[in-house]
Amino acid sequence: MEEHKLNVVVVGGGTAGWMAAAALSKLLPTRCAVTLVESEAIGIVGVGEATLPHIRGFNERLGIDEAEFMAATRATFKLGIEFRDWARKGDSYLHPFGAFGRGHGQVDFHHYWSRLREAGAPVAELGEYSMAVTMAYANRFALPDPDPAMIGSTFNYAYQFDATLFAPFLRKVAEGLGAQRIEGRIVDVELDGETGNVTAIKLESGDRVEGDLFIDCSGFVSLIIGKALGEAFEDWSQWLPCDRAVAMPCRTETALTPYTSATAMNAGWRWRIPLQHRTGNGYVYSSEFISDEDARAAIVAAVEGEPIAEPRVLKFKAGRRTRSWVRNCVAVGLSSGFLEPLESTSIYLIQAAVGALVELFPERNISPVDRDEFNRLIDMEYDRIRDFLILHYHATERSDSPFWDYVRTMSVPETLQEKIDLFRRRGRLVKYREGVFLDASWIAVYTGQRIVPEGHDRRADLPPVDALAREAEALRREIRAIAERMPDHRAHIELYCPMAQAA
Amino acid sequence: MTGNIQRVAIAGGGITAWSAAAALKRKLPMLDVLVVSSPPPPDALADRIANTLPSIGEFHADLGLSEEDTIIRAQSGIRLGTHFSGWSEGLPDYVHAYGSYGASVPGIPFHQLWLREGHSQPYDSYSLAAELGRSERFATADTADAQLGYGLRLTVDRYCELMRAYALHLGATERPGDVADVEVREDGFVAAMILVDGGRVEADLFVDCTGPAARLRSRLDGDRESWAQWLLCDRVRVAGSQPDHAQSLLDEVSAEPNGWSSACATVFSSSHETTGEIAAVPLRQGRLAEPWIRNCVGIGDAAVAVEPLEWTNLHLVHSQIDRLVSMMPGADCAPVELAEYNRQCNAEADRVRDFIVMHYVTARPTTPFWKDVASIELPASLEHSLSLFADRGRLPYYEEETFTRDSWLAVLFGQGFLPRRVDPLAYALPADEVARTLSACRDSVTAFTGSQPSYRDFISAMGQRAPL
Numbered sequence: 001m002e003e004h005k006l007n008v009v010v011v012g013g014g015t016a017g018w019m020a021a022a023a024l025s026k027l028l029p030t031r032c033a034v035t036l037v038e039s040e041a042i043g044i045v046g047v048g049e050a051t052l053p054h055i056r057g058f059n060e061r062l063g064i065d066e067a068e069f070m071a072a073t074r075a076t077f078k079l080g081i082e083f084r085d086w087a088r089k090g091d092s093y094l095h096p097f098g099a100f101g102r103g104h105g106q107v108d109f110h111h112y113w114s115r116l117r118e119a120g121a122p123v124a125e126l127g128e129y130s131m132a133v134t135m136a137y138a139n140r141f142a143l144p145d146p147d148p149a150m151i152g153s154t155f156n157y158a159y160q161f162d163a164t165l166f167a168p169f170l171r172k173v174a175e176g177l178g179a180q181r182i183e184g185r186i187v188d189v190e191l192d193g194e195t196g197n198v199t200a201i202k203l204e205s206g207d208r209v210e211g212d213l214f215i216d217c218s219g220f221v222s223l224i225i226g227k228a229l230g231e232a233f234e235d236w237s238q239w240l241p242c243d244r245a246v247a248m249p250c251r252t253e254t255a256l257t258p259y260t261s262a263t264a265m266n267a268g269w270r271w272r273i274p275l276q277h278r279t280g281n282g283y284v285y286s287s288e289f290i291s292d293e294d295a296r297a298a299i300v301a302a303v304e305g306e307p308i309a310e311p312r313v314l315k316f317k318a319g320r321r322t323r324s325w326v327r328n329c330v331a332v333g334l335s336s337g338f339l340e341p342l343e344s345t346s347i348y349l350i351q352a353a354v355g356a357l358v359e360l361f362p363e364r365n366i367s368p369v370d371r372d373e374f375n376r377l378i379d380m381e382y383d384r385i386r387d388f389l390i391l392h393y394h395a396t397e398r399s400d401s402p403f404w405d406y407v408r409t410m411s412v413p414e415t416l417q418e419k420i421d422l423f424r425r426r427g428r429l430v431k432y433r434e435g436v437f438l439d440a441s442w443i444a445v446y447t448g449q450r451i452v453p454e455g456h457d458r459r460a461d462l463p464p465v466d467a468l469a470r471e472a473e474a475l476r477r478e479i480r481a482i483a484e485r486m487p488d489h490r491a492h493i494e495l496y497c498p499m500a501q502a503a
Numbered sequence: 504m505t506g507n508i509q510r511v512a513i514a515g516g517g518i519t520a521w522s523a524a525a526a527l528k529r530k531l532p533m534l535d536v537l538v539v540s541s542p543p544p545p546d547a548l549a550d551r552i553a554n555t556l557p558s559i560g561e562f563h564a565d566l567g568l569s570e571e572d573t574i575i576r577a578q579s580g581i582r583l584g585t586h587f588s589g590w591s592e593g594l595p596d597y598v599h600a601y602g603s604y605g606a607s608v609p610g611i612p613f614h615q616l617w618l619r620e621g622h623s624q625p626y627d628s629y630s631l632a633a634e635l636g637r638s639e640r641f642a643t644a645d646t647a648d649a650q651l652g653y654g655l656r657l658t659v660d661r662y663c664e665l666m667r668a669y670a671l672h673l674g675a676t677e678r679p680g681d682v683a684d685v686e687v688r689e690d691g692f693v694a695a696m697i698l699v700d701g702g703r704v705e706a707d708l709f710v711d712c713t714g715p716a717a718r719l720r721s722r723l724d725g726d727r728e729s730w731a732q733w734l735l736c737d738r739v740r741v742a743g744s745q746p747d748h749a750q751s752l753l754d755e756v757s758a759e760p761n762g763w764s765s766a767c768a769t770v771f772s773s774s775h776e777t778t779g780e781i782a783a784v785p786l787r788q789g790r791l792a793e794p795w796i797r798n799c800v801g802i803g804d805a806a807v808a809v810e811p812l813e814w815t816n817l818h819l820v821h822s823q824i825d826r827l828v829s830m831m832p833g834a835d836c837a838p839v840e841l842a843e844y845n846r847q848c849n850a851e852a853d854r855v856r857d858f859i860v861m862h863y864v865t866a867r868p869t870t871p872f873w874k875d876v877a878s879i880e881l882p883a884s885l886e887h888s889l890s891l892f893a894d895r896g897r898l899p900y901y902e903e904e905t906f907t908r909d910s911w912l913a914v915l916f917g918q919g920f921l922p923r924r925v926d927p928l929a930y931a932l933p934a935d936e937v938a939r940t941l942s943a944c945r946d947s948v949t950a951f952t953g954s955q956p957s958y959r960d961f962i963s964a965m966g967q968r969a970p971l
Contacts, residue, residue: 027610027928027931028927028928028930028931029931030927030930030931031927031930061610106565106829107829358928359897359928360895360897361926361927361928363924367894367895369890369891369894369895370894370895373891373897373899376899418839418842418843421839422839422840422843425837425839425840426832426833426840428830428840428843430843431843431847431902432902433900433902434900434902455833457829457831458507458531458533458831459530459531459828459829461533462532462533
């Protein structure tokens with residue numbers, strides 16, 4: 001039984017708005033007519049210049065050509081995130097997109113690594129047994145080997161790109177697929193007196209835009225789900241106290257690293273995201289522990305190249321709406337919640353919401369079954385990312401500032417405490433298949449932040465220690481040799497997707 | 504951190520106990536593994552039910568057992584699925600076959616295309632395994648690859664003997680004996696089991712494979728979650744004689760007025776079955792609240808008692824053994840380590856329960872038993888699955904799920920349980936392309952099936968490669 005198309009109104013034209021508009025137009029062309037309302041007068045936050053590998057699946061589903069997209073958004077490749085000074089000042093590790101060791105076999109590589117350490121055998125840092133980490137630190141890049149038996153296949157990658165260019169890129173895609181765009185500032189949201197559903201939005205011009213389903217991509221102001229529908233916000237700042245960021249881009253003058261850096265600071269942390277034409281910098285901090293002026297001074301002092309804009313302050317609060325889909329309004333992106341960009345999850349959360357909406361696309365009379373399932377899926381994504389972020393702060397020995405004293409000693413969600421205890425005991429991970437960060441990510445952060453297992457899997461005891469040490473060393477050399485044969489990151493970009501092509 | 508577990512004592516003498524012994528010695532050869540053996544009791548279903556799921560093949564491969572051993576030498580049959588008859592009045596029988604159904608279309612679940620087309624052909628006609636099963640033909644795994652899964656129909660005694668011989672070959676030791684008592688230390692750990700012959704067996708870890716009575720594990724606590732409010736059948740009769748191992752690739756399971764029956768087992772509700780003539784043993788469906796506490800873990804029926812509909816009994820055993828090996832704790836059996844083991848085992852058992860309850864609540868025979876079944880209040884997780892499915896044909900993913908989405912769909916569609924609407928994603932393809940996709944899929948299933956050897960030829964060819 002064919003239904004009429006639903007009129008879908010996307011409110012807001014940033015990354016979230018255009019990702020939603022493009023995906024709905026592409027994947028459900030017979031089910032929805034998409035109208036996007038945005039105002040050029042309102043800037044976009046443009047969060048999430050650094051992404052996770054999942055973005056590749058999104059682009060692929062939309063039929064987006066990688067090189068074209070990278071050139072247009074001045075993108076670089078991203079193999080992971082480097083964390084500096086987190087557990088102790090002077091520490092650093094890289095959270096790679098990829099496995100440690102060969103990435104297959106019944107016993108995870110880090111168990112063998114633990115055993116070698118416990119036995120006092122010569123063993124390198126865990127990252128030296130990771131293809132992605134080794135490539136990243138060598139500033140090399142090549143696409144993964146398609147043969148899963150090869151060590152060159154054991155990494156994944158994402159992009160670092162200019163988010164202010166991604167939205168216009170997607171706009172072209174969405175408009176090409178039939179999405180309509182309306183320019184205008186929204187001044188009011190009309191609700192149905194009986195059902196409480198949103199019936200229309202009113203623009204400054206006096207125009208009304210009616211719809212069956214409203215996608216709230218209005219960003220922090222949360223125009224519909226927050227303001228008009230009054231959905232409560234669950235505040236997570238007790239665990240994630242950072243509530244401001246001061247951003248300041250500069251020219252890319254240092255090496256073009258195929259990774260993002262997150263350096264711990266006295267009252268938060270600082271990002272560094274190298275794009276083809278500039279490097280994004282910013283200091284995410286807690287206003288309880290540092291003033292805006294001091295944070296600004298700190299980022300100005302830390303920037304490595306010639307600044308190309310004045311420092312700009314953003315305010316936020318960690319947490320999410322109790323429900324992301326309420327009545328006939330689905331919140332996507334910052335209107336639904338905020339988690340600091342420490343693990344580059346902002347665009348991933350948009351993608352997860354858009355994906356879930358496509359999978360659970362409703363009828364005109366919205367079934368509570370669809371809505372509840374959507375909210376269950378989105379809550380799970382938020383909650384798991386939350387735990388993973390809290391781990392970064394909590395797993396520290398730093399006591400050099402009140403901020404670090406607070407996060408080191410705060411109580412964490414029980415779900416996280418169990419995960420930490422289990423890993424500390426014997427290097428085991430709480431097993432689940434759904435959710436964005438899987439085993440290797442947790443292993444990287446635990447070991448990188450000095451939560452080192454006291455024991456290991458018994459099966460790792462089978463090979464003799466010296467044979468194991470030899471094998472580990474051979475693996476390390478093999479990884480290094482392969483990485484060294486790869487082209488330099490910048491050279492690869494200049495060959496594959498230089499921004500000059502994006503005329 | 505305390506020391507490692509060194510001595511493992513396994514109580515039980517059936518397939519469960521010997522499979523645990525073989526896996527432990529194979530994977531953790533540094534352990535001393537002693538099986539205190541006694542014949543399995545009549546209500547130990549994992550030790551007695553002949554039919555198994557495809558996961559048994561992975562268990563064997565992992566242990567280094569070849570198909571020549573497990574099929575030819577152990578005289579097992581191959582099974583491609585279950586043929587359900589009489590479960591939905593007014594509808595034809597259906598096959599729950601292993602492996603994938605339909606063709607893969609990017610971004611659109613196949614079953615939504617089937618729904619959109621109007622489900623003019625039975626859902627199982629899009630399954631290679633079902634078609635092979637009906638035509639008594641068999642393909643080797645590598646030719647049909649991911650599309651095909653198969654379990655085994657065991658000759659129980661021979662298979663148990665194979666597993667025993669293998670475990671002993673790997674270095675496990677055996678001491679015949681029946682558990683008379685359990686000596687518990689002050690801290691609640693098991694110190695030793697005392698045998699009927701007066702023997703005393705000490706160990707660091709005790710693995711209870713003694714069946715539902717859980718003769719070791721039950722001494723520590725008896726906290727159990729009963730499933731009786733969802734699974735009304737409380738009696739089981741296991742066929743005494745072993746079926747011809749190569750009788751058929753499919754097993755028929757018929758709905759009966761007060762339960763169901765098949766060649767290898769009959770299950771019914773004693774409060775509905777009044778004739779009382781069927782010799783059967785009690786079946787208390789449910790699971791331990793915590794299968795593993797301190798240094799004692801229940802495996803198989805000692806942890807989970809579930810009717811053999813869908814043949815999950817030995818599957819659960821294998822899964823628990825895999826976890827036991829990969830999550831082996833220190834000698835102090837720290838609660839944080841056991842908690843994760845228990846969480847996974849319980850999640851798995853509960854979803855198996857849901858899958859089985861689903862068969863009953865979506866079935867449509869008409870006797871008082873079936874009417875009572877239809878009026879039960881569902882477990883929350885199953886309620887969630889079925890309400891989402893009833894509305895739009897979507898099945899939510901659960902962690903530790905045993906049965907694939909294809910399996911859920913095979914039974915739901917086979918029993919005529921259809922969603923209210925077709926997913927919008929199915930309209931991404933034009934109607935004629937949907938029809939073409941479906942008929943091409945059926946054609947390729949039929950053509951492939953026709954080109955495969957008969958099941959008997961396949962078995963005899965394998966037999967020639969593997970003299971007994």
